[in-house]
Amino acid sequence: xxxxxxxxxxxxxxxxxxxxxxxxxxxxxxxxxxxxxxxxxxxxxxxxxxxxxxxxxxxxxxxxxxxxxxxxxxxxxxxxxxxxxxxxxxxxxxxxxxxxxxxxxxxxxxxxxxxxxxxxxxxxxxxxxxxxxxxxxxxxxxxxxxxxxxxxxxxxxxxxxxxxx
Amino acid sequence: xxxxxxxxxxxxxxxxxxxxxxxxxxxxxxxxxxxxxxxxxxxxxxxxxxxxxxxxxxxxxxxxxxxxxxxxxxxxxxxxxxxxxxxxxxxxxxxxxxxxxxxxxxxxxxxxxxxxxxxxxxxxxxxxxxxxxxxxxxxxxxxxxxxxxxxxxxxxxxxxxxxxx
Numbered sequence: 001x002x003x004x005x006x007x008x009x010x011x012x013x014x015x016x017x018x019x020x021x022x023x024x025x026x027x028x029x030x031x032x033x034x035x036x037x038x039x040x041x042x043x044x045x046x047x048x049x050x051x052x053x054x055x056x057x058x059x060x061x062x063x064x065x066x067x068x069x070x071x072x073x074x075x076x077x078x079x080x081x082x083x084x085x086x087x088x089x090x091x092x093x094x095x096x097x098x099x100x101x102x103x104x105x106x107x108x109x110x111x112x113x114x115x116x117x118x119x120x121x122x123x124x125x126x127x128x129x130x131x132x133x134x135x136x137x138x139x140x141x142x143x144x145x146x147x148x149x150x151x152x153x154x155x156x157x158x159x160x161x162x163x164x165x
Numbered sequence: 166x167x168x169x170x171x172x173x174x175x176x177x178x179x180x181x182x183x184x185x186x187x188x189x190x191x192x193x194x195x196x197x198x199x200x201x202x203x204x205x206x207x208x209x210x211x212x213x214x215x216x217x218x219x220x221x222x223x224x225x226x227x228x229x230x231x232x233x234x235x236x237x238x239x240x241x242x243x244x245x246x247x248x249x250x251x252x253x254x255x256x257x258x259x260x261x262x263x264x265x266x267x268x269x270x271x272x273x274x275x276x277x278x279x280x281x282x283x284x285x286x287x288x289x290x291x292x293x294x295x296x297x298x299x300x301x302x303x304x305x306x307x308x309x310x311x312x313x314x315x316x317x318x319x320x321x322x323x324x325x326x327x328x329x330x
Contacts, residue, residue, distance in 0.1 A: 001241050031218060032197040032204055039197055039204050039218070051232070053196060053204070055245050065242065067216070067232060077230065080220050 004054065004064040005122055008142060009132040011113040016102055016131040020091035023104075028088075029081025030148045038145050041069075041077040049074030061122055083149040084108055098126040109147060112154070169219065169229040170287055173307060174297040176278040181267055181296040185256035188269075193253075194246025195313045203310050206234075206242040214239030226287055248314040249273055263291040274312060277319070 025045035032039045037055040049071045056062035078085050087106040092099055098117050105112040114136070117126050136142040146153040190210035197204045202220040214236045221227035243250050252271040257264055263282050270277040279301070282291050301307040311318040 001238070031220075032199050032202050034197050034199070037197050053242075055196075063245070065238060067234065069232065073230060077218075080228070 001063045001065050003061060005061045005119040005124075006116050007119065007126075007135065007137045008139075009115045009117075009128070010134045010136060010142075011102060011115050012131050012133040016091075016093055016100075016115075016129065019093045019095075020102065021093075023089045023091040025087070025089050026103075027078060027085055028144065028148075029078045029085040030083065030145055031077060031081060033082065033145055033149060040144075041074050041081065043071060043074045043078065047071050051077075081148070084147070086144055086148055093129070095129045096127040098124075100129065100132075109154075114142060167229045167231070168226060170226045170284040170289075171281050172284065172291075172300065172302045173279060173281045173304075174293070175299045175301060175307075176267060176280050177296050177298040181256075181258055181265075181280075181294065184258045184260075185267060186258075188254045188256040190252070190254050191268075192243060192250055193309065193313075194243045194250040195248065195310055196242060196246060198247065198310055198314060205309075206239050206246065208236060208239045208243065212236050216242075246313070249312070251309055251313055258294070260294045261292040263289075265294065265297075274319075279307060 026042055028040055028042040030038055030040055036057045037053065040052045040054070041049070042052065043049045049069050051067045051069050051074075053065040054062045055064075084107075086109070088103045088109075089106070091102045091104070093102060094100070098119075100115050100117050102113065102115045105114075115129075115132050119126065140146050141154050143153075145151075191207055193205055193207040195203055195205055201222045202218065205217045205219070206214070207217065208214045214234050216232045216234050216239075218230040219227045220229075249272075251274070253268045253274075254271070256267045256269070258267060259265070263284075265280050265282050267278065267280045270279075280294075280297050284291065305311050306319050308318075310316075
């Protein structure tokens with residue numbers, strides 16, 4: 001298994017866009033969820049698809065098992081997902097030795113923009129780019145699982161949800 | 166996805182053993198469970214391993230997605246299984262055009278022997294061999310999920326649990 005260690009932030013403004021790659025679209029749904037674990041299916045814009053099992057209570061660090069699966073199977077699974085299938089475009093920006101992933105949500109969560117940085121170790125202290133705002137690591141409302149299942153997720157993004165940078 | 170349609174029975178006596186193949190050992194655990202779906206990991210005696218997602222409320226028929234995975238990953242997953250890892254040896258017996266799978270449990274459920282027949286359609290009416298006893302299709306206590314999680318499972322098999330045939 002892999003260890004997933006990451007921090008999550010809201011994004012301020014659009015300055016990051018000049019630094020980002022072309023982005024890739026992602027559709028994802030949750031097939032099973034429990035307090036400390038979830039099974040997610042994800043389909044990428046280029047046709048790839050994967051199944052991911054995450055286990056662990058910690059917001060910062062979880063065990064992760066990921067398998068490539070066929071896009072046809074993934075599409076069937078999305079039809080059986082719990083709650084809402086999330087849609088987003090994921091961009092990547094490198095900043096001072098760390099890769100930031102910026103998720104621009106569509107559909108029901110249109111307007112929400114969240115940045116995640118993956119760490120090698122929980123002791124890593126990445127320098128924060130000036131376009132990140134409030135940290136939401138561990139805020140369950142911003143977890144994709146909560147957003148898909150609407151269990152305490154932020155209900156609307158029509159009001160400003162980012163801080164000015 | 167595949168459709169899984171099966172009926173389940175307790176087994177009477179040992180007459181089936183003369184008809185059975187050599188059997189294969191199986192260890193299996195549940196990684197996530199919800200009312201209508203579960204994710205199971207299974208390791209076979211020959212080293213193969215698979216991950217299986219089942220979705221559906223019906224006892225007789227469920228959607229099933231199965232993926233081969235590496236035995237090393239499967240072993241890690243078994244360590245993170247919920248409740249008890251089940252151990253059994255699965256034998257196969259062909260009877261009047263249907264293949265019966267006979268699971269002889271070990272460990273905590275030592276003494277329990279259950280036969281399942283997989284059907285092509287819910288309308289199939291397989292002829293029952295004389296070594297099957299009471300039908301337990303849909304009896305949640307005999308589901309592997311309940312047995313692993315001890316949620317209403319039969320607690321003990323020290324008393325006779327099969328009918329005389």
